Amino acid sequence: MHILYLRTYLLRSGNLVESQKMYINQCRRLHLLRNQAYVNGEWVKAKSNLVFAVHNPADDSVVAEVPDMDSKDAQNALLTASNAFQTWKDTTAKERSRILRRWFDLCEKNTDNLAEVITAESGKPLAEAKGEVAYGNSFLEWFADSARHINGEIIPSPWPNKQILLTRNPLGVVSVITPWNFPFAMITRKVGALMAAGCTCVIKPSEDTPLSALAAVELAHQAGVPKGVVNVVTTSRKNAPTVGKVMCEDEYVRCISFTGSTTVGKILYGLAAKGIKRVALELGGNAPFIVFPSADIDHAVDQAMLAKFRNNGQACIGANRFLIHEIVFDDFVKKFKARIEKKCVLGPGTKEGVTCGPLINNEQAKKVSGLVDDAVAKGAKVLSGGKFAKNLGNKFYESTLLVDVNQDMQIFKEEVFGPVATCIKMKSEEEALKMANSTRSGLAAYIFTKDLGQAFRMSKNLEFGMVAINDGILSAAEPAFGGVKESGIGREGSLHGAVEYTDLKYTLMSGLDK
Known part of the structure; x- marks a missing residue:
């Protein structure tokens, strides 16, 4: 039962003391529970004011209601991320590393609280949820270190008095679409990498498990992640196709990072192709x-x-x-x-x-x-x-x-x-x-x-x-995670996971003898 519903029920039953005790306990147990989306550093509702319920799969009780956002909400979030990218891309790798480290420290401190949110909406055993948090945190720690190791190259020139430079620049805005099975770790694995590279993002978590994403970005907010760098758009199963379409086709999007089924991955890949967007797809296995x-x-x-x-x-x-x-x-x-x-x-x-x-x-x-x-x-x-x-x-x-x-x-x-x-x-x-x-899979x-x-x-x-x-x-966090054939494109984790969100630029330095 959602904590607000629980409080109302107990108050109406006349048991005021018991209602206060249970409400306080629920708030303490799920104090990272958020019921609004997160855009430009603020907690927001859908423009339509519509919401949808998140259920505990163990008993179908309502854990919370969150904004049911549509394509206009998604476009606004992407514009926000694009604006934030103009300054975030110019931060030093050292500063990005510091922010990711603070986010990691807060997630470590709040392991139990994060795990309780994960269990409430995904149903997985609490011990396993804590294991997911530890796994997810390892990516924040890893990419906090990796941010300072995204290097370029100097290549011997075939011409005299010229120098060839290869540098890596952040792609831009990344649409992050995550699944329900590891609702916290799939976010940190992607967002930690793209932030380390200097990108910004809009996250669309699964409609089954949006609360873990909101809890994660609450801690990112506390860690000092600048406004607009990380945004979360929540949407119901009904609105997911139209929101997903915007997140693949919008002009501000430079990359789509998706983990989920091969069937959905193919659809998103097709949408991304219309704008020649970069894709990072981690799909099904067998x-x-x-x-x-x-x-x-x-x-x-x-x-x-x-x-x-x-x-x-x-x-x-x-x-x-x-x-x-x-x-x-x-x-x-x-x-x-x-x-x-x-x-x-x-x-x-x-x-x-x-x-x-x-x-x-x-x-x-x-x-x-x-x-x-x-x-x-x-x-x-x-x-x-x-x-x-x-x-x-x-x-x-x-x-x-x-x-x-x-x-x-x-x-x-x-x-x-x-x-x-x-x-x-x-x-x-x-x-x-x-x-x-x-099999056509190869994970x-x-x-x-x-x-x-x-x-x-x-x-x-x-x-x-x-x-x-x-x-x-x-x-x-250390090895490169990913598949071949229809199991995906690109790699997550390792330094390759951060490089995935960069473009390679070639600069020819000439006239060095003048």
Whole structure:
């Protein structure tokens, strides 16, 4: 229940003392909760004064109502960001670094408060939300340092008395469109990078999870980020297409940075093409998790739990297809099943001991259950889970393990984005590669082997932008994150993530002997 609704209800019930206590506790617990958009350093409403509700997916209660902005609001925010860019681009890298460091320090200090907002709107367990905050903060820390290392080049000239200079200049205004699965970290990963490069931005967070974005920019405001450098436009699912169109086509926009589904990414890419806008797209995956006979099976199972059930399977780099060598298949599946049934505890994110929360919305719940039902109808066998935990609510899907899955099933071809693991037998390295690469996605892949030569061969031949050997977690601020094929364009994190938001300028210095 939204804290204002809660207070009104308790006051009307006549329990004034209890209402005061509960209202104060709610305010303390969610003191970073903001119910207005953020433009030009101010908290604002939509020009229409319309709002939409943000729901907790665990129980469908209203967490808050935020402005339902439209294309005119988006245009105003982009103009604001363009005006701010005229001064922000000329700040020194040292000053940008200082501001990002202050933002990082405030986010670190407010870890618990940020996590509570994330859990309230996304449903993920509180411990996992705190992990997301730590992950998201690492990008602010990284780009605070990286801001001072975006360097140019001096190239030996082919002509006498001339000098060739290559310098990197900030692109300009960036439209940042972020998903619901990591509503805080996807913002810091993008905004930290573009600010380090000297760009400004307008953020359109997912309509399911706008509150994390607003909490993040509240701390950015406290950190002294200048007016107009970071702006947030909130919009409902109804207005999202028109707002997204403006954020891709508006004359002030120089780059679109998007994380989300491949389907939506293609639409945005098409809109960006009309103005030859730069794009940074981090799209869907269909990650293989490949286990060879030489692998440490117990370790592989431990890592499988991380690769599959982190964020209840709602991660673009989540393992999707478990390709297990026939020699170790039965052993792996037996241990995996036992680990799932012991470690995957389903429930609301605020409950102690819960490791898997609800799926984000009804559409996602329908998709996950539909893929499982289709596979079972075509011959797959459910070893664990395979249904909704209806006693908990309408979006709690049990952690599921399927075998007898084949390549003709939709669950093999599509990204599940839910708590469903499919185990498939393979006989050789060649067969594993063929199955792993038989997808239009190419984001992440996981390999488990003690054979060093095999590890290098697999890494070379897998058509994926990221490959983890003997590990189920590969995300960090330091490496370059991104995919190939239909999994995206560009890289996030690392110094490459900041360079993504720069243009390379060539300057010829001539007449040096005059």
